[in-house]
Amino acid sequence: MDYNSSDSADSRRLEGIEAYVCGGKAVSREDALFLAGLSDIDALCDAADRIRMMFAGNAVDSCSIVNARSGLCSEDCKWCSQASRHHTGCDVYDYIGEAELMEAARRNQEAGIHRFSLVTSGKAVPKKDMPRFCEMFRRLSDETGLYLCASMGLVGLEEMKMLADAGVKRYHCNMETASSFFPTLCSSHTPEDKRATIRAARAAGLDVCSGGIIGMGETMEQRIEFAFELAELDVDSVPINILNPIPGTPLASTPLISEDEIIRTGAVFRFILPKKTIRFAGGRLRLSRESMLRMLRGGINGALMGDMLTTVSNRIDDDRRLFADAGLEF
Numbered sequence: 001m002d003y004n005s006s007d008s009a010d011s012r013r014l015e016g017i018e019a020y021v022c023g024g025k026a027v028s029r030e031d032a033l034f035l036a037g038l039s040d041i042d043a044l045c046d047a048a049d050r051i052r053m054m055f056a057g058n059a060v061d062s063c064s065i066v067n068a069r070s071g072l073c074s075e076d077c078k079w080c081s082q083a084s085r086h087h088t089g090c091d092v093y094d095y096i097g098e099a100e101l102m103e104a105a106r107r108n109q110e111a112g113i114h115r116f117s118l119v120t121s122g123k124a125v126p127k128k129d130m131p132r133f134c135e136m137f138r139r140l141s142d143e144t145g146l147y148l149c150a151s152m153g154l155v156g157l158e159e160m161k162m163l164a165d166a167g168v169k170r171y172h173c174n175m176e177t178a179s180s181f182f183p184t185l186c187s188s189h190t191p192e193d194k195r196a197t198i199r200a201a202r203a204a205g206l207d208v209c210s211g212g213i214i215g216m217g218e219t220m221e222q223r224i225e226f227a228f229e230l231a232e233l234d235v236d237s238v239p240i241n242i243l244n245p246i247p248g249t250p251l252a253s254t255p256l257i258s259e260d261e262i263i264r265t266g267a268v269f270r271f272i273l274p275k276k277t278i279r280f281a282g283g284r285l286r287l288s289r290e291s292m293l294r295m296l297r298g299g300i301n302g303a304l305m306g307d308m309l310t311t312v313s314n315r316i317d318d319d320r321r322l323f324a325d326a327g328l329e330f
Helices: 007-022 029-036 041-056 098-110 127-143 157-165 191-203 220-233 259-272 289-296 316-325
Strands: 061-069 115-120 147-151 170-172 207-209 212-214 237-242 277-280 302-304
Touching (some): 007 259, 029 220, 061 277, 098 127, 127 147, 157 191, 207 237, 277 289, 289 316
Parallel strands (some): 061 115, 115 147, 170 207, 237 277
């Protein structure tokens, strides 16, 4: 994309769009494309940060995950190391041990992290296996003060109600990317399957976390399409992952997108999703500290902390210092 623009007219238009969003009105796709093309990235981020402050305050919404079932997934998602058709050497197990689970939960609670999620590989946790995971959630609910989340694939309303009864408050189901781009990356399920899962979570009274991965070959226009789809779904939390090309997956040789493009994406998402938690997620370890600070002062107000599913993230202590340097409360 050509990021050239004329400064004075663009500055006035940026101010007008910011005022429009701060007044509670939705940004248009035309304006979102304009924002993505601004030459002054600092002005864009500063405006996004003012919107963040107005609607979301100054606190970082923190969360952590544990890989509760790993590997042997039947799906063909091109980015994923846990698909059985991709030979990546990832760990394979059916259930996390309860001692390991509780240790991870307590460690995260002691670190001050607010939310904790069990994440499973596979298209969906079969109904016959759900009671065992619900037992884990009940123990977590009884023995910790963590806000519990679940990410267990494309499950239906009955399973969502089971999770809610076990103490789960939020369900995670990434839309991953724009619906127009998704079929180039996965053929074993569809965006509509994901929407049905999100509707089931809502019907069970759960909050919804849904975001995706940038840098998989999509255009900025498709990222904007994706953000508007998330706005239409009215999700509560939007994790932004940055593709970490994993050897053995079809996306292993995908060129890395620039830090400038990542920063722009986060800022534009804030304009489209002004009231939502927009969350640093996987892949951010490759960013410079300056870029992470610019994003935290450019619309981002959440972070997935600790180890990710199959990659390593920033250390929690390092993140604490990062948030403090950005002037955010943890």
